[in-house]
Amino acid sequence: MNLLGIDHGGTSTKLLLVDDDSVVDRATVATGSFADLDELADGLLAFLAGRPVDRFGLTVAGTLDPVTQVVLSSANLRWLDGLAPAALLAERLGVPGTAVQDGAAAATAEARLGAGRGAEDVFVVALGTGIAGAHVMGGQVRAGAAGGAGEIGHLVVTDGPLCSCRQRGCLETAIGGVQLGARWLEAGGVWSGPGAPTAREVVTAAEGGDPTAVATLATATDALARALLHLLALVDPGLLVVGGGVASAPRWTVEPAVRRLRELATFHRVPEVRLAELGSWAGAHGAVLAAGAVG
Ligand SMILES: [Zn+2]
Structure with a gap:
């Protein structure tokens, strides 16, 4: 066919x-x-x-x-x-x-054909400009009664700024691609353009030794770890798959978040975490x- x-x-x-x-x-x-x-x-x-x-x-x-x-x-x-x-x-x-x-x-494909291949119970997190999540069981997304499940980006994990959803301190305000750039500037990051900095520029600055960028990323990955901790408590997924543009620099984002998640976990079972493959x-x-x- x-x-x-x-x-x-x-x-x-x-x-x-x-x-x-x-x-x-x-x-x-x-x-x-x-x-x-x-x-x-x-x-x-x-x-x-x-x-x-x-x-x-x-x-x-x-x-x-x-x-x-x-x-x-x-x-x-x-x-x-x-x-x-x-x-x-x-x-x-x-x-x-x-x-x-x-x-x-995207989550279904990643769970069935990409990094989640062969796993029955996968939670896929996409770290982009927005933060999205989807619980894929048996190859099907659990969309929720009204299609609203999986909104991990709007778990409140900091006492931070107002989110587009009208809550304060959502995960998306801490590590969303554009928001990460804004947090860096607020913390005193130096940027001369063009345009507004995004996650990519913050990572580049951190790699160059900029302490403000390093601290901004540490705050962001701590927020991600706290959101994932809530996810483990509620869903206990068999496998976590993390993708999206912000995850394309895993050394500065996904890896420290998973280390922090292991520190924070008490009764939680931390599953295997894989990077998305289908891009x-x-x-x-x-x-x-x-x-x-x-x-
Ligand atoms: Zn929100």
């Missing part, structure tokens, strides 16, 4: 064509080059270039009605709100397809998995 995965992100759209588990072709296109779903469909047909496809899966960066597949709210692609993109693309492509929330798609293609692989599940 030929399956097409479409990871429709805020910045780039990743396309993955898979034939019976082997990747046939892949492409990355700027999302801004599609003004609407018709143009996205044109782009998909150009990518396929006549090659047959049986099913497709489409990720949506936002919230999705699980029954109607209507996009309820897409933070970066407002024009999708109120549309059922999979149904509209199915008409243009002439094959059935499904939409899946992007974080759930920026996790969402596209998850879209393919969703396509394969279409009846």
